[in-house]
Amino acid sequence: MPSILKEKGPEELLKKYHLRNTDCRVKILESFQQFDFALSQGFLEEELKHSFDRVTIYRTLKSFLENGLIHKILDNEGGIKYALCSDDCSGGDHHHSHVHFKCEVCGQTVCLEKSTIPDVKIPKNFLVDEVNVLVSGICGKCR
């Protein structure tokens, strides 16, 4: 869990990842560090509405994703969310093995870093690249 992405300052992170230091990127990184749940593009748009265009936010997320600063989280309503990477995902080569949990009450999705992806048996002629697990239910806070 001790990920530099969650600990170092946004400006330092951008330098480390060879991304230019811009207001939008700093603000978005700050948002990810500030909230302890996964963020959707819509959430960030709302959060930064008066500061940046939605296309800029869209492109920033895309860039962060490609460079391994954030990872994508599936959603059962179609709307994808994002969270800071914990492992080393530099170069956009993501290596996550944790489960995601979506609360049906508060709607928040969180990374359960301690819940590792279990083994899934797949027909032997299939080649597995990635396994995504989304658990839905009620989170600790909402019970």
Added chain:
Amino acid sequence: MPSILKEKGPEELLKKYHLRNTDCRVKILESFQQFDFALSQGFLEEELKHSFDRVTIYRTLKSFLENGLIHKILDNEGGIKYALCSDDCSGGDHHHSHVHFKCEVCGQTVCLEKSTIPDVKIPKNFLVDEVNVLVSGICGKCR
């Protein structure tokens, strides 16, 4: 696996599920029976473009979902897909425990009825309702 949804005729199914027998519903059920992979709304729209309005297709899927004829399948690109239910999901109370596989080459998603959802360890103060597993990689056909 021997699900009536995959074996009985569309008209019979509609009667069984107390849904009115309409052209659109029959055609959509036929499509689900015809293809051995999960279908997206967009795919059905393309398939039935000249026959039905996209809102009707949207509502038909919603109705099938609520009545337990089809189940929702997560997708890592945000676009949700659907497949016929295999277990008894009447009343929209879905009871699935199989894994879904999305091929990164052909883009098709399939139900792996024989790959059951493994146990996932979740913090004990969390309440689990449903577990969705999406495996991506390369399917048998595409290797």
Added chain:
DNA sequence: TTATTTTTGCAACATTGTTGCAAAAATAAA
């Protein structure tokens, strides 16, 4: 300080989700 490269905002368009409403179709009742 200037030149180069990247990022941003804006316009524009595509796809999907969603609702309201009146017309059409399906089923129930007479």
Added chain:
DNA sequence: TTTATTTTTGCAACAATGTTGCAAAAATAA
């Protein structure tokens, strides 16, 4: 079989999100 009732459909309309092109602005390199 005809009429009444209920449901479904098509269409208009709007929201959210994804996506690209392009010129202006900003960041970095020279």
